[in-house]
Amino acid sequence: MKININKPYKFSLLKSVLLFLLFVLKIQANAQGDYKPYFRYPMDSLPHFVSPFGAMRDNHFHSGVDLKTQEKEGLPVYAVADGYISRIKIASNGYGKAIYIDHPNGFTTVYGHLQCYKGAIADWINKYQYKQQKFAFDTVFKQAFIWVKKGDTIGLSGNSGGSSGPHLHFEIRETRTEEIWNPGLFGMLPNDTLKPFLSVVHFYQFVPEGLLLQKRIPIQQKKLYLRDSVYLYHNLLVYEDTIQLPPEQYGLGIAGYDYIHQTRDEKGLFDYGLIHQNRKIFGFKLKRFAFNESKFINQHIDYPWYKVNQQRIQKCFKDDNNTFSMIETNKQKGKFYLKPNHLDSIILYLGDINDNYTYVMMYVKTGETELNTEKEKYFQSIQSKPLWKPNTKNKFSFPGFKIESEPGDFYDSIYLDCYKTESVKNTFSPVYKVHQNLTPLHKSINIEIDITDYSFSDPKYLCLASVNKAGKLSYAGGKFYNNRVKGEIGSFGNYTIAADSISPTANLLNSKDTTSIRIRIVDQFSGIANYDLYLNNNWVLGDYDAKNDLLIYSFDEVYYKEKSNGLLNNTQANWSIKLVDKKGNKFEKTWQVDW
Numbered sequence: 125m126k127i128n129i130n131k132p133y134k135f136s137l138l139k140s141v142l143l144f145l146l147f148v149l150k151i152q153a154n155a156q157g158d159y160k161p162y163f164r165y166p167m168d169s170l171p172h173f174v175s176p177f178g179a180m181r182d183n184h185f186h187s188g189v190d191l192k193t194q195e196k197e198g199l200p201v202y203a204v205a206d207g208y209i210s211r212i213k214i215a216s217n218g219y220g221k222a223i224y225i226d227h228p229n230g231f232t233t234v235y236g237h238l239q240c241y242k243g244a245i246a247d248w249i250n251k252y253q254y255k256q257q258k259f260a261f262d263t264v265f266k267q268a269f270i271w272v273k274k275g276d277t278i279g280l281s282g283n284s285g286g287s288s289g290p291h292l293h294f295e296i297r298e299t300r301t302e303e304i305w306n307p308g309l310f311g312m313l314p315n316d317t318l319k320p321f322l323s324v325v326h327f328y329q330f331v332p333e334g335l336l337l338q339k340r341i342p343i344q345q346k347k348l349y350l351r352d353s354v355y356l357y358h359n360l361l362v363y364e365d366t367i368q369l370p371p372e373q374y375g376l377g378i379a380g381y382d383y384i385h386q387t388r389d390e391k392g393l394f395d396y397g398l399i400h401q402n403r404k405i406f407g408f409k410l411k412r413f414a415f416n417e418s419k420f421i422n423q424h425i426d427y428p429w430y431k432v433n434q435q436r437i438q439k440c441f442k443d444d445n446n447t448f449s450m451i452e453t454n455k456q457k458g459k460f461y462l463k464p465n466h467l468d469s470i471i472l473y474l475g476d477i478n479d480n481y482t483y484v485m486m487y488v489k490t491g492e493t494e495l496n497t498e499k500e501k502y503f504q505s506i507q508s509k510p511l512w513k514p515n516t517k518n519k520f521s522f523p524g525f526k527i528e529s530e531p532g533d534f535y536d537s538i539y540l541d542c543y544k545t546e547s548v549k550n551t552f553s554p555v556y557k558v559h560q561n562l563t564p565l566h567k568s569i570n571i572e573i574d575i576t577d578y579s580f581s582d583p584k585y586l587c588l589a590s591v592n593k594a595g596k597l598s599y600a601g602g603k604f605y606n607n608r609v610k611g612e613i614g615s616f617g618n619y620t621i622a623a624d625s626i627s628p629t630a631n632l633l634n635s636k637d638t639t640s641i642r643i644r645i646v647d648q649f650s651g652i653a654n655y656d657l658y659l660n661n662n663w664v665l666g667d668y669d670a671k672n673d674l675l676i677y678s679f680d681e682v683y684y685k686e687k688s689n690g691l692l693n694n695t696q697a698n699w700s701i702k703l704v705d706k707k708g709n710k711f712e713k714t715w716q717v718d719w
Contacts, residue, residue, distance in 0.1 A: 161311040162229055163204035164274060166294055167191060167281070171314040173384055174291050177306040178410035179392040180425065180436050183564075184418040185410075186392075187304045188234065188295035189312075197239045197290045199281040204233050208268035209245060210299075214253075215260050216670035219293060220285020223278055226268075226299055236293035239282025244270050246279075250665070250680070257656070257663045286671065298412075305412040306394075308477035318383035319359055319482045320393060320474035326377035326426065326437050327369065329496075330459065363486035370494040371464040375441035377426050382476045395475035398440040398458060401468055406440045406458030408451055420448040422564035423535040431562050440472070445514050445535050462490045509539035524574040525556050533567045545618075548595045552577040552621040553609075555591050559616040568612035573621050575607055580623050585707050587650065588613070589622035597622050599650045599706070624649040627709040630675075630701050643675040643701060650706035658700045660686050675701075690719045 165171055172192040179186035193199050203225055210232060211224035219236030223245065226232050241249055248270065253259060272278060283290045296305045376398055381390040397407035408424075423446045426437040441458030442451050462468055468488045475481040512518040518529045520540055527542065538559065545555045553576050573588065580586065588602035588611045600619060602611025609621050628647035635642055643666075645652060657666040657677055664682050666675045677683075690697060700714040 162227075163233070163296070163307075163310050163312065164202065165312060166202050166204050166233075166235065166292065167193070167199060169194075171312060173314055173391070176382070176384065176391050176394070177304075177308065178394070178413070180421055180438075183422060185413065185421050187413075187415065187418060188236075188293050189307055191292040191294055193281045193290050193292055195290055197280070197282045199292075200277045201235055201238065201279045201281055201292060203272040203274055203276045203278050205229070205274045207233075207272060209265065209270040209272065210268075211262075211264045212245070212249060213262040214249070215262070215285055216668040217286045220287060221279070221282065222285075222293075225272060225278075230299055231305070232297045232299045232302075234293070234295035234297065235279065236295075237282055237284050237287040237291060238279040239284065241279045242277045253665050254663070254682075259666060259668055284669070301414065303412050303414050306410060306477065308394075309411060313478055314384055316384045316476060316478040317480060318387060319480045320380055320382040320396075320476055322361070322378060322380045322472060322474055322482060322484050324379040324435075324437070325472070325486075326429075327367075328375045328377060328426075328441075329499075330373050330375065359482050361482065361484040363484065366467075366487045366489050368489050368491065369462060370496075371462050371466075371490045371492075372496075373459055373461045375439065375459045376470070376472070377437040377439050378472060378474075379435055379437055380474045382474070384476070393438070393474055394477045395473075395481075396438070396440075397452075397473050399471040399473070400460045403454070405454045405456065405460060406442070406452070408438070408440075410450055413448065413450055417448050419566055420446060420535075422566070424448060424451075427564045428562040443536055462488060464490055464493055466490050506539040509541060512538050512540050524553070524576065526572040527558060527569065528571075529569040530567070533569050534563070534565050538563055547577070547620065548591060548597075550597065550622060551589065552580055552586065552623065555618050555620045557618050558613065561615055561617045563616055565613075565615055568614045570610070571613055571619060572608050572610045573619065575604075575609065575621060582625065585623045585625040585709075586621055587611070587624060587707060589620055590615075591618040591620055597649075599624065601706075622649075624705065624707040625709060627711040628652055628703040628705050629711060630703060630713050632699075632715065640676055640678040641699075643677075644673055645675050645701075645703055646673050647703075647705040647709075650709075652703060653706045654702075654704040656702045658702075659683060660690075660698050661700075662686065687719050 169192070173189050174192050175186055175190035177186065177189050205227045207225040207227040209223065210226040213219065213222045213224075219234075221238040221241065222234060222236040223238065223241065224232055224234050240246065252261070252263070281290065281292045287293075294307065296307050296310060297303060298305060378396065380393050380396060382393055383389065384391050395409045398405055423443055424439060426439065430436050442453045444457075466489070470486050470488060472484045473481060510520055512529065512534075514534050514536060515531050517531060520527050520542060525542070525544065541557070541559050543557050545557060547554050553573050556573060558571065571588070575586070583604040586604045586609050588600040588609055589597040590600045591597060600611060600613060602609045613619060626648055628645060630643050630645045633642045633644055643657070645655060652668075652670070655666060655668060655675060657664050657675065659682065662682055664677055665680065666677045668675050686697065696716040697719055698714065698716055700712065703711040
């Protein structure tokens with residue numbers, strides 16, 4: 125169904141603009157206001173955001189800000205206020221080398237992806253790692269034992285963990301609740317006079333089924349490009365043509381961006397909302413959120429559209445099971461009804477935390493009620509499928525396969541689509557289509573698959589595997605039990621039983637570096653679970669960089685002590701490495717080199 129365009133009704137424009145001005149005054153009255161700086165910036169440079177607070181990522185809202193380090197490592201990172209070290213976490217993924225500082229004002233600051241730590245913190249970490257004989261750990265301190273002052277150097281910026289490039293990840297959390305707060309609320313703002321930009325509007329129709337089972341019917345998804353707009357009253361855009369749609373209940377979705385440092389660098393929105401018939405019916409403002417809310421991005425955006433088109437359309441309405449705290453709506457949760465033969469005005473506003481705003485006004489005109497054949501086709505297509513509701517426990521099974529969910533595992537009611545297909549190479553069961561990957565999961569759900577091919581001798585190596593369109597297998601966890609493999613899956617898709625009986629490998633990399641050794645450690649399927657490096661039977665601290673498959677040992681006092689003894693006694697350095705993957709396959713290697 126096409127969107128028909130004609131010229132708007134000019135008599136409504138003046139009234140709408142006057143009401144719009146009143147709304148703008150109200151918005152500006154509720155602006156951020158004067159800041160009371162408590163925290164300093166954690167680096168020497170001026171604030172520069174690689175990624176702002178709440179930026180939209182795969183499966184989560186960004187829980188802090190990523191600060192630019194000029195694509196370099198090794199820049200000083202400072203404590204932003206007085207406080208004490210409350211937690212230290214080191215991992216090969218996630219935030220990598222991270223530090224947490226509790227402050228007297230009731231907030232905790234987090235510094236992630238560090239290259240290394242400095243001062244008393246570094247000394248304690250080194251001793252703790254050698255005592256535990258582990259590189260990765262996560263320790264929360266119940267009592268303060270290392271105090272820092274505002275401006276103390278706590279580490280150097282880096283690229284550790286899951287970072288895709290050198291930067292500093294920084295967060296401000298409320299200590300008691302662990303809610304993450306937007307650092308801009310504390311005055312940590314870059315210089316920004318650029319207004320946000322609205323590029324696309326989608327109109328959605330709804331399937332009126334009980335709990336509002338909002339289903340995507342692709343042909344009913346409307347796109348409106350705003351390239352024909354003109355500016356009116358500074359930052360108010362008026363779409364010059366009238367959109368014609370049939371009478372129906374609608375919701376809006378938008379693709380909008382904020383510009384902070386330059387217009388070629390698109391960032392996420394801090395504040396946006398919808399005004400229908402001069403009443404605000406939806407608002408979204410990223411001031412703060414809890415960690416368990418972060419994955420609600422999958423319900424906040426048009427997830428199927430994103431999976432297919434790689435564009436995130438943010439909803440201007442609230443689904444029934446969306447409990448994200450930063451959404452404000454009317455009783456209809458942002459949805460609105462267009463009456464027959466009626467002219468409606470719509471205003472969308474987009475703002476950043478520096479109080480730069482853009483407003484877009486458009487008109488929608490309806491005609492007579494039409495028969496919606498697409499809805500009828502949809503209702504017919506779901507007749508034979510089991511209905512799963514999001515706030516109850518659900519089960520489904522057929523011979524060889526079982527799936528279960530708990531309340532809150534997914535967002536909206538679904539008509540489950542599961543069936544068996546032919547097996548693929550190197551697997552031990554058919555491939556089971558578990559619904560569709562266009563539907564997001566909030567939490568992992570349980571599945572069980574029976575073994576139908578018993579040609580594999582040792583079942584302890586069996587596991588679940590996801591299967592992509594090309595038939596490629598990816599490890600999905602799970603364990604063998606009573607002639608089947610059980611596990612949890614974090615997304616819908618195609619699953620089967622595979623096996624991992626191949627040990628990981630390690631290869632010493634040639635290097636002219638005389639201060640460290642670098643070892644490439646690789647596992648082909650399930651991934652590295654444990655690793656240990658020894659020098660003359662002494663455990664030494666290897667820094668595991670998982671994204672580059674590297675184990676790096678920087679020579680420390682253990683090395684230099686052994687080297688001194690070796691040179692004195694004319695002996696070589698005896699190295700050994702032990703690896704274990706996630707299915708228990710082991711690898712050991714020893715070698716000797718001259719000091």
